[in-house]
Amino acid sequence: MPRSAPVAAVAAVVFSAALAVVTGSGAAATGAAYVVLGDSYTSGPVIPTQSSAAGGCDRSNHNYPSDVAAALNLTLTDVSCSGATTANILNTTQDVSPGPDNPPQLTAVGSATQLVSLQVGGDDLGFTSIIENCLALTPWGPTKVGANCRNYYDPNGKNSLANDITALALPIATILADIHNTAPNAKVFVLGYPDILPQNGACWPSMPFETADAEYLNSIEQDLNTMLQETAQANSATFVNTYTPSEGHNACTAESTRWVEPIVPASAADPVHPNANGEAAMASELEQAGI
Numbered sequence: 001m002p003r004s005a006p007v008a009a010v011a012a013v014v015f016s017a018a019l020a021v022v023t024g025s026g027a028a029a030t031g032a033a034y035v036v037l038g039d040s041y042t043s044g045p046v047i048p049t050q051s052s053a054a055g056g057c058d059r060s061n062h063n064y065p066s067d068v069a070a071a072l073n074l075t076l077t078d079v080s081c082s083g084a085t086t087a088n089i090l091n092t093t094q095d096v097s098p099g100p101d102n103p104p105q106l107t108a109v110g111s112a113t114q115l116v117s118l119q120v121g122g123d124d125l126g127f128t129s130i131i132e133n134c135l136a137l138t139p140w141g142p143t144k145v146g147a148n149c150r151n152y153y154d155p156n157g158k159n160s161l162a163n164d165i166t167a168l169a170l171p172i173a174t175i176l177a178d179i180h181n182t183a184p185n186a187k188v189f190v191l192g193y194p195d196i197l198p199q200n201g202a203c204w205p206s207m208p209f210e211t212a213d214a215e216y217l218n219s220i221e222q223d224l225n226t227m228l229q230e231t232a233q234a235n236s237a238t239f240v241n242t243y244t245p246s247e248g249h250n251a252c253t254a255e256s257t258r259w260v261e262p263i264v265p266a267s268a269a270d271p272v273h274p275n276a277n278g279e280a281a282m283a284s285e286l287e288q289a290g291i
Contacts, residue, residue: 031072031073031074031075032072032074032075032114032115033074033075033077033110033112033113033114033115034065034068034069034074034075034076034077034113034114034115034116034117034291035077035078035079035108035109035113035115035116035117035183036065036076036077036078036079036080036116036117037079037080037089037105037106037108037109037116037117037118037119037120037175038080038081038084038105038117038118038119038120038191039080039081039082039083039084039085039119039120039121039122039123040058040080040081040082040083040084040122040123040270040273041119041122041193041194041273041274042063042064042065042078042080042117042119042191043057043058043059043060043063043078043080043081043082044058044059044060044062044063044064044269044273044274044276044279045058045059045060045082045269045270045273046058046060046265046268046269046270046273047060047062047063047268047269047274047275047276047279048060048062048268048276049061049062054081054099055081055096055099055100055102056096056097056098056099056100056102057079057080057081057082057084057094057096057099057102058081058082058270059078059080059081059082060276060279062276062279062280063078063080063279064191064279064280064282064283064286065078065080065117065283066078067279067280067283068117068283068286068287068291071283071287072287072291074115077108079102079105079108080105080119081094081096081102081105082096082270083096083123084105084120084123085120085123085124086120086121086124086168086171086172086175087171088102088104088105089104089105089106089118089120089175090104090106090171090174090175090178091104091106092104106175106178106179106182109178109179109182109183109186110182110183111182111183111184112183113182113183113186114183114185114186114187115186115187115189115291116179116183116186116187116188116189117188117189117190117191117240117286117291118172118175118176118179118188118189118190118191118237119190119191119192119193120172120175121165121168121172121193121224121227121228122193122224124164124168124171125161125164125165125168125220125224130149130153130161130217131263131271131272132144133145133149133152134149134209134210134213134217135208135209135263136148136149136208136209136210136213139202139204139208139210139211140210141210141213143210143213148210148212148213149209149210149213149216149217150212150213150216153216154216161220161223162220162223165220165223165224165227166227168224168227169227169230169231172190172227172228172231173231173234173235176188176190176231176232176235176236176237177235180235180236187238187290187291188232188236188237188238189237189238189239189240189286189289189291190228190229190231190232190237190238190239190240191228191239191240191242191282191285191286192224192225192228192229192239192240192241192242192243193221193224193225193242193243194242194243194245194246194249194250194259194260194274194278194281194282195218195221195243195244195246195247195249195250195260196217196218196221196250196251196260196272197209197214197217197218197221197250197251197252198214198218198250198252199215199218199247200215201214201215202214202252203251203252203262206251206252206262206263206264207251207252207262207263208263221243222243225241225243229241238289238290240282240285240286240289241285242281242282242285245281245285246259246260246278246281249277249278249281251272255267258275258277258278259274259275259277259278259281260272260273260274260275260278261273261274261275
């Protein structure tokens with residue numbers, strides 16, 4: 001039975017309001033349509049307040065997209081999800097049990113999208129397993145995978161993680177091309193990852209890595225950021241450097257200073273992930289980049 005015009009109108013209003021809640025759009029937001037794609041460094045697991053509508057993605061309403069949208073009055077659609085890989089952005093449904101499966105993140109981008117930000121790559125490399133494998137029993141080793149972690153990932157100079165980073169450039173370029181094809185007028189931003197470890201090693205016991213392994217992991221993160229920057233620039237996107245501003249705020253700095261939490265967090269955040277201050281700092285860098 002067809003609905004009357006008033007009933008249909010009310011239903012449309014209710015649907016629009018529900019969509020705003022599900023996507024994280026603020027009721028008062030009237031600005032540019034902003035779509036956010038990314039992994040846990042974007043979604044902000046554990047940071048208060050976690051969205052009940054995030055489908056198991058551990059998404060905070062104080063992650064950097066939310067901070068940017070609030071500051072600039074943008075209409076926010078945040079589909080970032082903890083554990084997301086480039087495949088989950090491009091074409092693969094993400095299982096986040098016990099929540100519902102999430103469709104590929106790119107489905108959130110439409111022809112009316114005006115702004116897009118992307119932060120991905122860490123989970124493609126196996127960020128969590130790398131951290132677990134490289135934890136050392138003493139400041140001098142051994143690790144879960146041998147005397148040290150570098151020999152495990154870089155046997156005989158094969159540099160497997162560096163090769164994986166090089167291979168990641170293609171799917172990220174594909175993501176950017178798909179964004180431009182779907183939303184040709186959108187401004188696109190690619191965020192790098194913030195500094196996790198100091199330049200001269202780790203800090204025992206809060207970040208329990210053997211010194212040489214810590215330096216190796218730092219170099220891998222910088223390689224990942226370099227690849228993201230080069231791929232962004234080659235595909236008509238703006239790269240946002242979050243590493244340099246965060247160097248004095250890594251996980252080995254004081255609780256009041258750090259933007260990334262150590263293995264045992266003191267602030268509400270996942271281990272070795274940005275806290276609320278880190279998310280706010282990335283928001284500031286994105287705003288300064290001209291979003």
